[in-house]
Amino acid sequence: MFKTVNILVADDHAIVRRGLKALLERQKHFKVIAEAETGKEAIEKAQLNRPHVAVLDIRMPGVSGIEACCQIVNSVEACKVIMLKAYADDELLFAAIQAGASGYVLKRIGDNELVHAIERISKGDGFLDSSMVTAAFNEVHKASEAQHAAKFSALTSQEMIVLFLVTKGMTNRQIAFKLYLGEGTVRNYVSSVLSKLAVVNRAEAAAFAVKHDIDKLVETN
Numbered sequence: 001m002f003k004t005v006n007i008l009v010a011d012d013h014a015i016v017r018r019g020l021k022a023l024l025e026r027q028k029h030f031k032v033i034a035e036a037e038t039g040k041e042a043i044e045k046a047q048l049n050r051p052h053v054a055v056l057d058i059r060m061p062g063v064s065g066i067e068a069c070c071q072i073v074n075s076v077e078a079c080k081v082i083m084l085k086a087y088a089d090d091e092l093l094f095a096a097i098q099a100g101a102s103g104y105v106l107k108r109i110g111d112n113e114l115v116h117a118i119e120r121i122s123k124g125d126g127f128l129d130s131s132m133v134t135a136a137f138n139e140v141h142k143a144s145e146a147q148h149a150a151k152f153s154a155l156t157s158q159e160m161i162v163l164f165l166v167t168k169g170m171t172n173r174q175i176a177f178k179l180y181l182g183e184g185t186v187r188n189y190v191s192s193v194l195s196k197l198a199v200v201n202r203a204e205a206a207a208f209a210v211k212h213d214i215d216k217l218v219e220t221n
Contacts (some may be wrong), residue, residue, distance in 0.1 A: 006123045008034045010042035010050060010068065011057040011084070015023055018116070020055065029116060039063030046072045053118050057107075058085045058092055066092070066099045073100035081120045082114070119198070152209075152217065154196040162189040164218040166173045 009020045009032055017035050024030045034049045036042040039060045046054050055074050058065040069081045082103035083096040096104050096140040103117045152160060165175045172190065190202065199205045 006033045006051045008046050008051040008054040010036040012037045012060045039068035042068045043071045046076045054081045058083045062129050069101050070175050072098040093158050119173050159193050160218050163193050167209045
């Protein structure tokens, strides 16, 4: 026997809410206990009815689905939120995840993607629409790259190149030859890099740079 899953559906279009309700209630263990047409109403009804799952349109008038998600997750214990979107949008996907959404599904009334999402989320899993998996990985990758780049924010572009060449085991003389610089100039760049990264020697600087993927941030000829 399945445990009944109580669901809140929020969308500013009545016909979409009716379609979602009809789709969900074909499952005998799903029960739509509340509906809302604005983000503000979704928050109020979630707090009043305490659903297991809230299905929110990501764009609603006034309080957006993202804002509503954040407030519902923080104020309704154990309520999981699924965001609905008409089309794929990488930025909104990441915003939904940051707001605490457990799932992100594209609107396709009539298919079973939303049903699968609720099944999984009600069991404590997360769910991402299959068409959004690549976008999600891309967003995570971009965030990771930005985080790594921030580690080198104090360095100039020339210092980044010098540090990159240090990771390749090159001496100051070899770096100077490659970059058409004086050896003393390279020595000054290396000293500046060590100071800015708060490391004591070239080996530590190289280890730091490799750890934070400098090879993905620097292009050299």
